[in-house]
Amino acid sequence: MDTEDHKALREAVSALGKRHGRGCDPAQLWSEAGKLGYLGVNLPEEYGGGGGGISELSLVLEELGAAGCPLLMLVVSPAICGTVIARFGTDAQKQTWLPALADGSRLMAFGITEPDAGSNSHRITTTARRDQDTGDWILTGRKVFISGVDIADATLIVGRTEDARTGSLKPCLFIVPRDTPGFGRRPIDMELNAAEKQFELTLDDVRLPADALVGDEDAGLLQLFAGLNPERIMTAAFAIGMGRYALARAVDYARDRQVWKTPIGAHQAIAHPLAQAHIELELARLMMRKAARLYDAGDDTGAGEAANMAKYAAGEACVKAVDQAVHTLGGNGLTREYGLAQLITAARVARIAPVSREMILNYVSHQTLGLPKSY
Secondary structure, three states: OOOHHHHHHHHHHHHHHHOOOOOOOOOHHHHHHOOOOOOOOOOOHHOOOOOHHHHHHHHHHHHHHHHHHHHHHHHHHHHHHHHHHHHHHHHHHHHHHHHHHHOOOOOEEEEEEOOOOOHHHHHHEEEEEEOOOOOOOOEEEEEEEEEOOOOOOOEEEEEEOOOOOOEEEEEEEEEEOOOOOOOEEEOOOOOOOOOOOOEEEEEEEEEEEEHEOOOOOOOOOOHHHHHHHHHHHHOOOOOHHHHHHHHHHHHHHHHOOOOOEEHHHHOOOHHHHHHHHHHHHHHHHHHHHHHHHHHHOOOOOHHHHHHHHHHHHHHHHHHHHHHOOOOOOOOHHHHHOOOOOOHHHHHHHHHHHHOOOOHHHHHHHHOOOOOOOOO
């Protein structure tokens, strides 16, 4: 159950979302949400945040989605980047970034995926090497499907450095300001109708000061997964909010639309699939809340399993809810007036990103069930 504080937060965010509604200006909504303190609910109070956790931030994204105006950058800027900096950043990095991320005045994108390293992050080829004379870092590589780079003040880039002892490459995180020389971006032509554009990035000998490195050079995967688990939880929130929005439109329509003697919602062929969609969204929400609670409690291992399960369940529930909503409205489900058709594509994002259904099933079969790997 929601605590009283969570109920109050839900109601306040829902009211904000409904004031803006479908088709709103995302920049204006982002600004207002920041001023009201919703964007930084997960960030430390001493840096201008709300002092909560991913539990609270996922609630914000879910309720905005349920109102028809999800903010995808909530997944990236405060959840991934804000969390990583709050946990591992230097005092200077925290002071520079966290208050601005919390109030929405600055945004940060996150760059991990590469053309030849999608699900397999071990194949990341973006490398970072030290300039022995200056101490600067020099980054070289490419990234793809990076959201919101054009509106972000910087991108948190996942690169790999060479371990001096073993010679193997290990992941490290770097803050790359948007206008850094050698840091190029090209928009990817997407059929997805979203406010945030997707980009391919090139890093051509991008020179960064030593303090661009976030956290310990030797921490490796620990720091990376500090951001990836919140990403999965927030993607679940994104999907659940979208599914709730679609389902609510369908239920309203089914109550009022009358073809024969009773509204179409009285027919079980309409009512039962909508009821099933509601059940599946609620089940996914429970797993999302479990994952968020584990993460906020510091149980990274338990949160990893739950976050993957939540993301899987929410993606499936969202796609089914959107599909059923469109079918409930019939031809109206494909009109701009009702706003459901664009969700057909958007709902698939929750199945595909940030990790595919198949890779989550791999994770559960290997990590949870103890089955052997085929790769």
